[in-house]
Amino acid sequence: MKTLDATFSALADPTRRAILARLALGETSVMELAKPFAMSLPAVSKHLKVLEHAGLIARSREAQWRPCRIEPRALKQVDDWLEHYRRFYDESFDRLGDYLKKLQAKEPGKAPKGKAPKVVSTAHDRKK
Amino acid sequence: MKTLDATFSALADPTRRAILARLALGETSVMELAKPFAMSLPAVSKHLKVLEHAGLIARSREAQWRPCRIEPRALKQVDDWLEHYRRFYDESFDRLGDYLKKLQAKEPGKAPKGKAPKVVSTAHDRKK
DNA sequence: TTGGTATTTAACCGAGTAGTTATTTAACTG
DNA sequence: CAGTTAAATAACTACTCGGTTAAATACCAA
Numbered sequence: 001m002k003t004l005d006a007t008f009s010a011l012a013d014p015t016r017r018a019i020l021a022r023l024a025l026g027e028t029s030v031m032e033l034a035k036p037f038a039m040s041l042p043a044v045s046k047h048l049k050v051l052e053h054a055g056l057i058a059r060s061r062e063a064q065w066r067p068c069r070i071e072p073r074a075l076k077q078v079d080d081w082l083e084h085y086r087r088f089y090d091e092s093f094d095r096l097g098d099y100l101k102k103l104q105a106k107e108p109g110k111a112p113k114g115k116a117p118k119v120v121s122t123a124h125d126r127k128k
Numbered sequence: 129m130k131t132l133d134a135t136f137s138a139l140a141d142p143t144r145r146a147i148l149a150r151l152a153l154g155e156t157s158v159m160e161l162a163k164p165f166a167m168s169l170p171a172v173s174k175h176l177k178v179l180e181h182a183g184l185i186a187r188s189r190e191a192q193w194r195p196c197r198i199e200p201r202a203l204k205q206v207d208d209w210l211e212h213y214r215r216f217y218d219e220s221f222d223r224l225g226d227y228l229k230k231l232q233a234k235e236p237g238k239a240p241k242g243k244a245p246k247v248v249s250t251a252h253d254r255k256k
Numbered sequence: 257t258t259g260g261t262a263t264t265t266a267a268c269c270g271a272g273t274a275g276t277t278a279t280t281t282a283a284c285t286g
Numbered sequence: 287c288a289g290t291t292a293a294a295t296a297a298c299t300a301c302t303c304g305g306t307t308a309a310a311t312a313c314c315a316a
Contacts (some may be wrong), residue, residue: 008139013133014133020213024212024216027300030292031293042277048293061282073217075217085152088198088200089209157262167304167306168307169264170264171266173263173264174305177264189312193262
């Protein structure tokens with residue numbers, strides 16, 4: 001997918017991730033975003049353009065300011081991509097104990113007694 | 129963090145993501161990994177080096193083959209980073225209905241009756 | 257040792273990236 | 287209007303990246 005290229009590429013730069021971290025606290029202007037960095041304003045402006053192009057932020061207009069805010073779409077896409085690999089690092093995957101606990105939690109009184117079938121994935125549990 | 133730079137940068141290339149997708153099916157050789165791509169073997173070898181440097185894969189030795197496999201560490205780091213932004217795109221955040229459902233699921237019979245306090249984050253629920 | 261297979265390294269090229277300074281656009285303000 | 291502030295664009299430079307081909311390395315097998 002084309003957008004994933006742009007998104008991962010945008011996230012590869014520490015300045016841009018720092019900008020996102022700041023925006024997680026709330027919408028703000030370019031000046032404000034630039035303050036923590038030892039670089040020119042045009043440089044920050046470029047970073048913002050990269051983030052915007054990747055769908056990670058959106059910009060509006062307010063007098064001479066261009067407040068930026070986080071745009072969730074691209075982040076969601078990254079999370080969806082990660083979904084396919086979660087079983088490799090998430091401890092709650094492929095472990096019978098956790099699986100049974102989850103079953104019990106969701107359907108009290110329905111926990112299986114015998115041997116459970118091999119659990120391939122339980123990732124979708126997260127979403128609701 | 130230095131490693132996040134390398135990891136996001138590595139993931140920004142579609143060839144490298146395709147390689148990871150193949151490795152999700154199981155350990156395999158460089159030849160095998162290179163087959164689907166219309167590029168030279170050295171090019172694939174370079175991609176593998178990038179993935180290895182980013183901590184996304186690990187390589188072993190078996191006769192003249194160098195089988196590659198997924199290394200979960202870096203993927204986990206990406207997931208941990210995403211954690212801070214999940215509330216922006218995950219529907220199960222900041223919504224009373226889902227929160228109550230979760231509470232009910234985890235502690236049957238303990239669901240609150242009155243107005244619930246503002247839910248700031250429920251992300252940690254995922255991990256167990 | 258000679259040869260075959262798998263993989264990496266070296267040297268190079270064209271395109272893209274992250275930064276700079278200087279200039280320009282856009283909007284408010286007196 | 288002129289002046290000020292916020293931000294984007296232009297033009298440039300140094301460096302990185304993804305690919306190439308040709309050569310080198312590592313291991314097995316006869």
